[in-house]
Amino acid sequence: MTKDADQIPITFTLDSKSGIPYYKQIILQVEMAIADGRLSKGARLPTVRSLAVDLSINPNTVARAYNEMEIRDIVVTQQGSGTFISEKQITIDAIERERILTEITRSFITKAASYGITLEELLDHIRDLGSDIVPKGDPS
Amino acid sequence: MTKDADQIPITFTLDSKSGIPYYKQIILQVEMAIADGRLSKGARLPTVRSLAVDLSINPNTVARAYNEMEIRDIVVTQQGSGTFISEKQITIDAIERERILTEITRSFITKAASYGITLEELLDHIRDLGSDIVPKGDPS
Amino acid sequence: MTKDADQIPITFTLDSKSGIPYYKQIILQVEMAIADGRLSKGARLPTVRSLAVDLSINPNTVARAYNEMEIRDIVVTQQGSGTFISEKQITIDAIERERILTEITRSFITKAASYGITLEELLDHIRDLGSDIVPKGDPS
Amino acid sequence: MTKDADQIPITFTLDSKSGIPYYKQIILQVEMAIADGRLSKGARLPTVRSLAVDLSINPNTVARAYNEMEIRDIVVTQQGSGTFISEKQITIDAIERERILTEITRSFITKAASYGITLEELLDHIRDLGSDIVPKGDPS
DNA sequence: GTGGTCTAGACCACA
DNA sequence: GTGGTCTAGACCACT
Structure with a gap:
């Protein structure tokens, strides 16, 4: 009930040595957070x-990440509000869903x-990464 | 069986959206294939x-990959024969391989x-589709 | 057979008074040119x-338009080449196609x-705009 | 039939991707409805x-639209009654209407x-779907 | 020469 | 306050 009850449940970090552009790192972190439920529909970024201040980068770089996510329909921006x-x-029927999954x-x-x-490596990796991402039950 | 004795046991794929330049993708795939035995010493690329035709890219891009591999002593070019x-x-960087797999x-x-x-659906699908494509046992 | 035989078949114009951002105007013009066949697959922009020089705007503004089109899969960019x-x-079967069309x-x-x-107005407008866009026969 | 005598004969829709701010979309739709007779003098909005609930937007945004319409003498607010x-x-701008329709x-x-x-497919589909939705004859 | 990334800073519209 | 657009200019990687 405190004013910050629905505070943003995601912390961003940038790795300047990874070679991955900052704006892409931001997108990746949002995607992961959505996939594993830390960010759910309607959550505010x-x-x-x-x-930009937190990450010590230029606001345009953050804006670029947000803009790309908007184009990809990952986020929605509302002028003046966030x-x-x-x-x-995504409303897809079973057939379409199967088609996408196979593809x-x-x-x-x-x-x-x-x-x-x-x-074997694939399956191992998916289990490793996946158990963090696609909640399958209660992993705790 | 004879005509294909020196057939190339490697299939290249390029991902235009990975952000990794084509020439690097080619090098990586050759290195990986050497490391796991699909390409052995003397094999012809x-x-x-x-x-270039297969991948629908500029021959210069393939040439660059080959050049760089030659500089690194991964391949040898014999004028006129290939x-x-x-x-x-090859000591393929385990970290790099892991990075790619994770990505x-x-x-x-x-x-x-x-x-x-x-x-679960993912794992099921991979088992179904994968057994046809990916080698299951040891590749040596 | 001249060197410029496949020159770009599109002329861009910007209307600074329309209120539509420059980068969106560029995207719209590319979309229209694709729809009516002036730009076809593989054509170079x-x-x-x-x-940027032609339109007397900043290169970043053009880049932004191109970038957005790339995200939308309208264009493909190749580093260093264009x-x-x-x-x-888009490979869709008849059912999927019908679904999209209806939607x-x-x-x-x-x-x-x-x-x-x-x-009636809708039908008129579609005929007007459409005859320029979706080639239906030979309109000349 | 009596209870709905003052029922609102207008359906609002918002397009978050049109680039037109929500408050302007609302105003435009009211103006259009007045111009073609769906809303007549004294009708209640x-x-x-x-x-705001219907459109899933902030009430402030609706309020802004109503305020602006009041300033322009398009609507009158009567405290407590609506x-x-x-x-x-209303002299709806024919050019503006045309612009929207074209867009x-x-x-x-x-x-x-x-x-x-x-x-052809487009025209067919519109005829099929449209006759249920769009008034065909004169709206006065 | 090609596009990609990032910074810096200005001005505007929306809430 | 929020995000959106645009300019200017730098530096880098790829072809």
């Missing part, structure tokens, strides 16, 4: 300016195969 | 032109999550 | 810098209805 | 709160074109 996780519920899986596997990654 | 895996022992897995999972696909 | 109309062929039509009609636009 | 269309003759039509056509949908 930090303001462009405040996040940036929010999109409410859009992205196939694409993933062939890409992995190009790097000589074995099936 | 596709010609610059044929690979490009071959050199004798040098493609992460991208896969977040995309799936955006469609509300659960971890 | 002007370079960021040259278009920006091209995307080759992507965007329904959305269009309800939006128009909110502005009190009659069915 | 929805309350600020109910419209907001009503004023006596003033939504253009957006519709280019989106359809990106799916390879032809003009």
Whole structure:
């Protein structure tokens, strides 16, 4: 009930040595936070300016990340009020869903195969990363 | 069986959205293939032109990848006969390999999550589709 | 056969009084040019810098338009070589296609209805705009 | 039939991607409805709160639209009883109306074109879907 | 020469 | 206060 009860449940960090552009790092962190439930629909992101200060980068860089997420329908921005996780519920029927699932899986596997990654490694990695991301039950 | 004795046992794939330059993707895939035995010493790589056509990219880009691999002693170019895996022992960077695996897995999972696909479904699909594509046992 | 045989078949113009941001005007003009066939798959757009000079605007503004189109999969950019109309062929089956068609039509009609636009007006406008855009035969 | 005598004969829709601010979209739709007779003098508009709920936007945004319409003498607010269309003759800007119609039509056509949908299909679908929604004859 | 990223700073519209 | 647009200019990686 305190004023900050619904405070932003995400902390951003930037790695200047990773070679990944700052704006992409921000997008990745938002995507991960959405995937594992730390950010849910309608949640508000930090303001462009405040996040820029926090990360010690230029506001334009944050704005670029937010803008790209808006184009991708990941977030919705409302002039003058802020940036929010999109409410859009992708409404797909079972057939379409199956088609998409097969397509992205196939694409993933062939890409992995190009790097000589074995099936076991894939499954291991998905379990590792996935248990953090796609809540499957109660992992605690 | 004879004509294909020196057939290239490697399939290249490029991801235009990964942010990794094409020439680096090619190098990485060659290194990976050497490391896990799909390419062994003396194996012949596709010609610059044929690979460029296969991947629908500029031959200069393939040439750059080959050049850089030659500089690093990964391959040897023999004028008129082609490009071959050199004798040098490749010590593929385990960290780099891990980084790639994590990245493609992460991208896969977040995309799936955006469609509300659960971890179990992912694992099931990979088992189904994967056994046809990815080598399961030891590659040596 | 001249060197410029495949020169860019599109001329951009900006209206500073329309209230539409420059970068959006650029996107709109590319979309229209694609829709009516003046730009087809693989066609090359002007370079960021040259278009910026032509339009007397900052290169960043052009880059922003190109970047947004890249995110939307309208164009593909290749580092160091240029920006091209995307080759992507949306592969959708008849059912999916029908679903999309119905959805965007329904959305269009309800939006128009909110502005009190009659069915006749809609049909007229589509014929007017459409005959320029969706080639239906030979309109000349 | 009596209880709904003063029922609001107008449906509002907002397009978050049009770039037009919500408050302006509301004003435009009211003006359009007045111009074509769906709203006549003395007709009552929805309350600020109910419209805000319907459109899932901030009540302040609706209030701003109503305020601006009051300043322009389009509506009159009667404390405690509601907001009503004023006596003033609305001379809706024919150019503005045309601009809107063109824009939504253009957006519709280019989106359809990106799916390879032809003009004939569009016209057919609009005839099918549209006759249920859009008034066909004269609205006076 | 191509586009990509980032900074700095200005001005505007919306809430 | 919020985000949106645009300019100016720097530096980098890729072809």
